[in-house]
Amino acid sequence: xxxxxxxxxxxxxxxxxxxxxxxxxxxxxxxxxxxxxxxxxxxxxxxxxxxxxxxxxxxxxxxxxxxxxxxxxxxxxxxxxxxxxxxxxxxxxxxxxxxxxxxxxxxxxxxxxxxxxxxxxxxxxxxxxxxxxxxxxxxxxxxxxxxxxxxxxxxxxxxxxxxxxxxxxxxxxxxxxxxxxxxxxxxxxxxxxxxxxxxxxxxxxxxxxx
Amino acid sequence: xxxxxxxxxxxxxxxxxxxxxxxxxxxxxxxxxxxxxxxxxxxxxxxxxxxxxxxxxxxxxxxxxxxxxxxxxxxxxxxxxxxxxxxxxxxxxxxxxxxxxxxxxxxxxxxxxxxxxxxxxxxxxxxxxxxxxxxxxxxxxxxxxxxxxxxxxxxxxxxxxxxxxxxxxxxxxxxxxxxxxxxxxxxxxxxxxxxxxxxxxxxxxxxxxx
DNA sequence: TCAAGTCTGTAACTTTTGTTACTGCCAGGT
DNA sequence: ACCTGGCAGTAACAAAAGTTACAGACTTGA
Numbered sequence: 001x002x003x004x005x006x007x008x009x010x011x012x013x014x015x016x017x018x019x020x021x022x023x024x025x026x027x028x029x030x031x032x033x034x035x036x037x038x039x040x041x042x043x044x045x046x047x048x049x050x051x052x053x054x055x056x057x058x059x060x061x062x063x064x065x066x067x068x069x070x071x072x073x074x075x076x077x078x079x080x081x082x083x084x085x086x087x088x089x090x091x092x093x094x095x096x097x098x099x100x101x102x103x104x105x106x107x108x109x110x111x112x113x114x115x116x117x118x119x120x121x122x123x124x125x126x127x128x129x130x131x132x133x134x135x136x137x138x139x140x141x142x143x144x145x146x147x148x149x150x151x152x153x154x155x156x157x158x159x160x161x162x163x164x165x166x167x168x169x170x171x172x173x174x175x176x177x178x179x180x181x182x183x184x185x186x187x188x189x190x191x192x193x194x195x196x197x198x199x200x201x202x203x204x205x206x207x208x209x210x
Numbered sequence: 211x212x213x214x215x216x217x218x219x220x221x222x223x224x225x226x227x228x229x230x231x232x233x234x235x236x237x238x239x240x241x242x243x244x245x246x247x248x249x250x251x252x253x254x255x256x257x258x259x260x261x262x263x264x265x266x267x268x269x270x271x272x273x274x275x276x277x278x279x280x281x282x283x284x285x286x287x288x289x290x291x292x293x294x295x296x297x298x299x300x301x302x303x304x305x306x307x308x309x310x311x312x313x314x315x316x317x318x319x320x321x322x323x324x325x326x327x328x329x330x331x332x333x334x335x336x337x338x339x340x341x342x343x344x345x346x347x348x349x350x351x352x353x354x355x356x357x358x359x360x361x362x363x364x365x366x367x368x369x370x371x372x373x374x375x376x377x378x379x380x381x382x383x384x385x386x387x388x389x390x391x392x393x394x395x396x397x398x399x400x401x402x403x404x405x406x407x408x409x410x411x412x413x414x415x416x417x418x419x420x
Numbered sequence: 421t422c423a424a425g426t427c428t429g430t431a432a433c434t435t436t437t438g439t440t441a442c443t444g445c446c447a448g449g450t
Numbered sequence: 451a452c453c454t455g456g457c458a459g460t461a462a463c464a465a466a467a468g469t470t471a472c473a474g475a476c477t478t479g480a
Contacts, residue, residue: 058346058349058353060353062354064353066349078338082335085339115325121325125292125295128342129292132292132341132345133292135345135349138349139345139349142349142352143268143352143389146436147436170458171457181438182458183439184437184438186457187437190458190459190460202445202446202447202458203457380426380428391467392428393468394466396429397467400429412426412427413426413427421480422479423478425476427477429475431470431471432469433468435467436465437464438463439462439464440463440464441460441462443458444459445457446455447456448453448455
């Protein structure tokens with residue numbers, strides 16, 4: 001575990017901290033599509049992403065979903081962190097976007113390391129910062145952009161996260177992530193295809209140029 | 211200054227910290243409507259709210275605005291804090307909702323106190339936490355609610371912040387805060403009035419029951 | 421008291437988004 | 451080869467939100 005940990009976090013954490021993380025953390029893995037953490041769960045540890053990607057979703061009482069943002073290697077979820085320190089239930093759902101490896105660090109250590117390691121303190125602050133700014137971006141897209149622009153952004157983000165111009169996804173799945181209906185997504189995707197920006201296939205979508 | 215500071219923060223900060231804040235912080239005040247911090251400003255200190263209320267706005271390139279949330283006595287702005295620690299420009303605009311008093315604390319102290327005072331560390335974490343959860347709520351309203359529900363929430367929030375059932379506000383101002391048009395707001399407000407929930411007057415709005 | 425500016429109400433229309441319904445297509449299992 | 455279920459395309463319509471235009475009311479100040 002120490003090796004993978006060093007690969008992903010070696011350039012920000014000192015030796016001693018990496019050591020302690022690998023001693024107290026629990027290595028976990030999740031298959032693509034697996035729910036790593038769900039709304040209402042009590043949270044007693046925070047994740048450090050080693051490999052793969054996780055998508056963070058919000059849900060309302062009627063069961064409508066909305067994709068908030070993706071996490072990648074080297075990220076942690078500030079919302080989870082926040083829940084952790086506040087000892088409250090999870091406000092979000094985390095689903096593995098690809099097969100994923102991560103370390104769960106128990107809550108007790110988080111506070112302790114905050115006082116002992118400057119690099120950890122910085123990491124925590126930077127996590128809050130990047131998550132806040134991702135939330136701001138999410139708000140921007142919701143408040144200022146139409147569905148066609150939101151869809152474009154979604155496709156770009158997803159291609160980036162999966163490091164591929166070919167996305168394995170159904171229209172219905174996109175509709176869930178953007179909290180709209182399948183018909184709307186089909187309509188807009190078809191428009192994008194006519195504009196020569198993408199190619200549509202069953203369960204599959206190729207990004208040409210955006 | 212120490213007196214006002216103790217009134218607002220005495221129950222969370224220890225004596226020594228209150229002392230240091232009052233020594234290094236700068237007491238400021240802003241009139242209702244005054245811009246306290248604007249998008250693109252460099253931030254070198256963070257605010258601690260003593261009295262009044264501040265509204266935090268987001269703006270896109272076309273100049274469209276959106277109200278993110280309000281700050282009250284005892285609050286600080288985690289977005290500012292985040293900018294501060296990251297040494298970046300402000301992503302948001304802060305406008306005095308009422309006449310407001312606050313203390314600006316220089317960036318250098320923020321990190322220092324984080325290591326020296328547990329109460330400060332908790333305060334910073336709790337600020338991040340409450341701001342994250344307010345951002346989540348903002349996202350919820352944008353993603354899951356129609357304009358009529360958003361308007362209702364806005365009126366409720368504003369009544370709460372101003373501790374009054376009578377709001378001094380024009381339809382146009384509401385439209386700016388919710389990033390929609392004046393006509394839409396007039397339409398929906400009229401509907402609320404017909405439902406007996408509010409009373410409309412020029413520059414003025416009375417909340418009966420929501 | 422009159423003029424100018426601001427605010428609200430409303431109508432008529434457009435655009436965007438959401439809904440319902442139906443079609444054909446494809447893949448996997450029997 | 452056939453059946454079944456999931457997926458995508460499309461039409462037709464409904465609802466929500468945005469736009470344009472205009473009228474009347476109030477407010478302020480000359």
